[in-house]
Amino acid sequence: MYERRQTRQISVGKVPVGGATPISVQSMTTTKTADVEGTLQQIYALAAAGCDIVRCTCNEQEAAEGLAQIVPRSPIPIIADIHHQYKMALAAMEAGVHGLRLNPGNIRKPEHIKAVATEARDRNIPIRIGVNGGSLDPSLYEKHNGLTAAAMVESAMQEMAYFREVDFDLIKISVKASNVPLMVEAYRMLADATDVPLHLGVTEAGPPPMGLVKATAGIGALLLEGIGDTIRYSLTADPVEEAKAGRQLLEALGLRERKNVDLIACPSCGRAEIDVIDVANRAMKAFEDKKLPLQIAVMGCVVNGPGEAREADLGIAAGNKRGHLFVKGRNVAVVPESEMVESLVEWAEFIHEHGTEAAIARVDTARAEREAAKDRAQLLDEKGDDANNAGEKIVEIRRTVGQ
Numbered sequence: 001m002y003e004r005r006q007t008r009q010i011s012v013g014k015v016p017v018g019g020a021t022p023i024s025v026q027s028m029t030t031t032k033t034a035d036v037e038g039t040l041q042q043i044y045a046l047a048a049a050g051c052d053i054v055r056c057t058c059n060e061q062e063a064a065e066g067l068a069q070i071v072p073r074s075p076i077p078i079i080a081d082i083h084h085q086y087k088m089a090l091a092a093m094e095a096g097v098h099g100l101r102l103n104p105g106n107i108r109k110p111e112h113i114k115a116v117a118t119e120a121r122d123r124n125i126p127i128r129i130g131v132n133g134g135s136l137d138p139s140l141y142e143k144h145n146g147l148t149a150a151a152m153v154e155s156a157m158q159e160m161a162y163f164r165e166v167d168f169d170l171i172k173i174s175v176k177a178s179n180v181p182l183m184v185e186a187y188r189m190l191a192d193a194t195d196v197p198l199h200l201g202v203t204e205a206g207p208p209p210m211g212l213v214k215a216t217a218g219i220g221a222l223l224l225e226g227i228g229d230t231i232r233y234s235l236t237a238d239p240v241e242e243a244k245a246g247r248q249l250l251e252a253l254g255l256r257e258r259k260n261v262d263l264i265a266c267p268s269c270g271r272a273e274i275d276v277i278d279v280a281n282r283a284m285k286a287f288e289d290k291k292l293p294l295q296i297a298v299m300g301c302v303v304n305g306p307g308e309a310r311e312a313d314l315g316i317a318a319g320n321k322r323g324h325l326f327v328k329g330r331n332v333a334v335v336p337e338s339e340m341v342e343s344l345v346e347w348a349e350f351i352h353e354h355g356t357e358a359a360i361a362r363v364d365t366a367r368a369e370r371e372a373a374k375d376r377a378q379l380l381d382e383k384g385d386d387a388n389n390a391g392e393k394i395v396e397i398r399r400t401v402g403q
């Protein structure tokens, strides 16, 4: 599909980042880090949703002390987010974190930056240089006449130069901005300038759905160019939503092995025999916690549904108050409309265990096809080819315009 950019490989705890290793998903806890149990609860929920690496704020001594208790009990590596005090970075390393995030716009004294990098070098702990458009070093803002991609890249390169002065190179970089084209431009420039692994994100993307759209536009565009080694959705939402979105984006782009259902559904139209939105939502809910790596279709009518979703492992299409189940486009069973979602779940579990061929072999497909053909014919009879009444509308338009 595209060639992945070659980067150096580092490791955040047990998770490799960069090189040819899988692109990882990150998120950040929203609890007070001093609240050890609350933070761990959120970390476990994030890990279950597909998060590979989690970041916790380390803004005060209590947070660092919390990290000392959280790190040994966390199922995934922990990165400490350092704000303005370099001593918190030293404290977080003492607590045992697997990585740090430093914002060059916040910690500016070269001796502080080098003190942190020296300690990280000695402890073999990677650091992300996390440039943020909103908190760019004011001198760079002035030099570049405002926030530009070049200014953000220069900020990252300056920080990297300090790190290299003390022989520290366990680095990854992010240049996040809330403006999507600006963020994309900055990452492209950075990808040309260095081979360190890149952490992608659109900062302050906002609440869903707008935040999801912005983050997906920026992160997805770069991933499709082969840029990016680890990603984070920054949403104004429960962080579990961030982890889910990150995982789903990687799965949709074929960059991560699918572990959950890929639910596809038709957009519905005048031919729909059911409330497609309702059935699709109920199906999503029913499959949410099931680890079934299958593509499952919910289609509004049996006239076009089975054909349009013939690539899906399993699907259901409505017709004449009945649900027509199909496996790889082959009609396999007819169920009452009220049992559509339950039947999908039952068939999905069977397919996951035995495969699609076994599912087709266990039923009389000829009978199911006859039933589907009967409903299809009846629907075509009732609604004709033009279920959306486009013909009638065109006649009306011509009459209106002609008047």
Ligand code: SF4
Pocket (backbone or CB within 6 Å): 266, 267, 268, 269, 270, 271, 272, 273, 299, 300, 301, 302, 303, 304, 305, 308
């Ligand atoms: S024709 Fe049928 S399958 Fe296609 S959008 Fe309309 S209801 Fe859905």
